[in-house]
Amino acid sequence: MNKATADRVKFEFKDVDVERTEHTVNLHVRHEKLAELLKHLKEREGFRHFIDHTCIDFPDKRERFQGIYILYNPDVNERVLVKTWAKDGKLPSIEKLWPCARWAEREAYDMFGVIYDGHENLRRMFMWEGYPYYPLRKDFPMEGPQEVELPSLTELYAGRTEPPSHDFELMHTRVATLEDLERTERSRLKKKAQLVLNWGPLHPGTHGTIWFLFDLDGESVVQSDVILGQLHRGMEKIAENIYYFQFLPYTDRMDYISAICNELAYVNTVEKLLGVEVPQKARYIRTMFAELQRINSHLLWLGTGALDLGALTVFLYAFREREKIMDIIEGNAGFRLTSAFLRIGGVHYDLAEGTLDVVKAFIKDFPQRLREYHNLLTRNRIWLRRTKDIGIISREDVFNYGLSGPVARASGVPYDLRKLEPYAAYDELDFDIPVGEVGDVYDRYLVRMEEMVQSLRIVEQCVAKLEKLPKSAPYVNKEHPAVMAPKEDVFMDLEDMVKNFRIVVHGEDAPPGEVYAGGENPRGELGFYIYSVSGSKPYRLRIRSGALYNLSIFPKLIEGRTIADAIALLGSLDPVVGETDR
């Protein structure tokens, strides 16, 4: 936030404190003035794009919960954090300003128990109705909830037998019962039309375990809601309790289709916090693999999206190319899907022998394959009919619903963090950002197809650069005290071994401070907000999921359309449940 804006805000709101930390600009505002300030920022200062909202729990403070709003100004490419203290465990709801805040507030309610005044339907976001805890509060029992006696289904129907007919453990952690789930379902939707269709949680069309509720009149959807949380693993809570480097493999398991992109976003944020410089070679390797992963992810989207619309063959064609990328990643990282390839300060392995040759062969072959996909779909009348003018997202909605990634770009908003806040080696590479015009499903399809071409361009430049770099160039910045040395050094060098030992046992020593940084993932902006009070574990680590915010517009888009459109729409928004639920 520049000086002039800060002065204007100070002038309008006398008691707003502008705090400039190393990485962020924070506006501290009193609880009563929050809605007014946000409205001012949105309408007068151009901070239109809603990025994220979350809370932090400070059990020692009198007010306890601090709400944090992250906003973005697309005109001048700036972010601002607005912070406020809850009053009696309550915050005002801002869903009138940004409809997507509805979900963020519900999540904060679910995780912290903060009540939002004026929220239309304040229900739990991920946990089921009746869950007795608020997981992200600091007083959550880390040893786990008490175990209770849970009979098996056989026992429920046939009574308990002696000896037991099976070796079923009696004591279990309480899980959601059918009654709980029914309550969860009913709390979401007041039936208006004829038929409520449970679409999911286990349904081939939902691309994971999302539970959609469609209130149907005939085949058109009158209202709908989404019940998330089937894949909720409490990533943010886990992160608070382990060292920074230990959390890296967890990020793989969020958007498991684009693991390396997740890692890149995460290590980028942590490196900012720790002040780690990354060697050039590592930056290029990261960029190359992230872009390969992006192509990989878009191929999966293309295959499954086409499969949903009945084009069965595109799926296998896409997987054929995807397999090649998987092989490249496996050859270098050792893993195919959740590769844990990046490290804080560099990458885990140097380039494996022959990697660049394989990548070059792939670059040569892929444009031809892309033409194949275009031949099958792009001018296909049925495909056009299924995708054109369906689920049109306006520019305003991009900002109001906090959309990002290809979904935002298809609506003509050139929001791409690779250009706006370059990380890795993106500022040294030459590539274009494709944007759509209409913002319908077809535009999102075209944008993603073109992104693959651009990614290929980036990979090509990375290969050229990496070929020029000497083989002995460092791929990890092991000079930094918080960065682990590569394995071969650890085995050979006493100093490195001691350092590694220290980091593994005691963790990195992070300075106090806060940082928000995002990565441009195939599914939108994956942001990490880290609040550190020094020490080796984050006090709070918030994950801003692009897929979750992109999904938040789904109930609006589907209204009045049919189930067949739902599938085209969902495919074009392309959520991955690992990331929406975390």
Added chain:
Amino acid sequence: MELLLSVFITLVKVLIILGVFLGVGAYLTWFERKLAGHIQARVGPKLVGPFGLLQPLADGIKLLTKESVIPRNADKAVYYLAVVLAVAPALMLFSVIPFGPSFTLFGYEIKPLVSDVNIAVLLIFAFGSIVVYGTIFSGWASNSKYAFIGSLRKAAVVIGYEVILGFSVLGVILLAGTMSTVGIVQAQIERGIWFVFYQPVAFVLYLFCMLAETGRVPFDIQEAEAELVTGYNVEYGGMRFGVFPLAEWYLGVMALSAIAVVLFFGGWSGPAIFGPLSPYLWFFIKMFGLVFFVLWLHWTLPRFQARDITEVGWKVMLPLAIANVVITAVVAYIL
């Protein structure tokens, strides 16, 4: 004696048709999977028997030995009736299809079709309309929302396309001057030209109707596995489930292809290069050409939406079909 003999001959014919077409239908699954495999850059079934030829048998055994699970609130009678109604009409369609010219065996003239009735084309429509009851009953009786939506979609489509089917065939009937299938083939042989050249529009319309009736891509909305998890037959298990695709996808496609051959491609006509069996071989070659085309489409195109299908049906194809009939009638009257 005469009566007994004719009953016997008919029985033999029925058994031959049942045996041949149920067997071929089962093997069509193998053919489709193999074809799909090669279209999709993979190999298809290859482990069970040479070239995977025993795969249909293995599938059949698997389906037959499955535990039968019926939803608790299902309407049992209708649930079973749906299976019958799905297969029976599809098989009945074969009864009016002439596979070759009549020949004499031990002094008896034998026609290679089960019943040479003079309203054969009407019968085809009638059976075709009954097929849809199988789908609707299965969707209704299994007491599942997914099955219900799937069957309703199918009903909407079939009602529309029955009409178009009728009008598209009318042109051929006008040209041939008869509703008997044998008569229609004979008319084409006499003129020395297939009706597809007189009635190209009608043939294209018929092709669309065929895809819609049998629920093949791009009209497979009642199954739509991505949205409705195979729709109307989702609550069926074991062979009861296996019967639906067998009836719709294989028997239905074959029967409607055979009818298309009769109506548009001159039936069994063709140069006698295969010896005495050549009429039958020609018939099957033409029929499988069409079946192949349908399978090819299935593995290439995306799927329409229910709304679009009915819209195209009523707004584009029906006027076209009617115009085609009117023009044919006028031209046929003048000439």
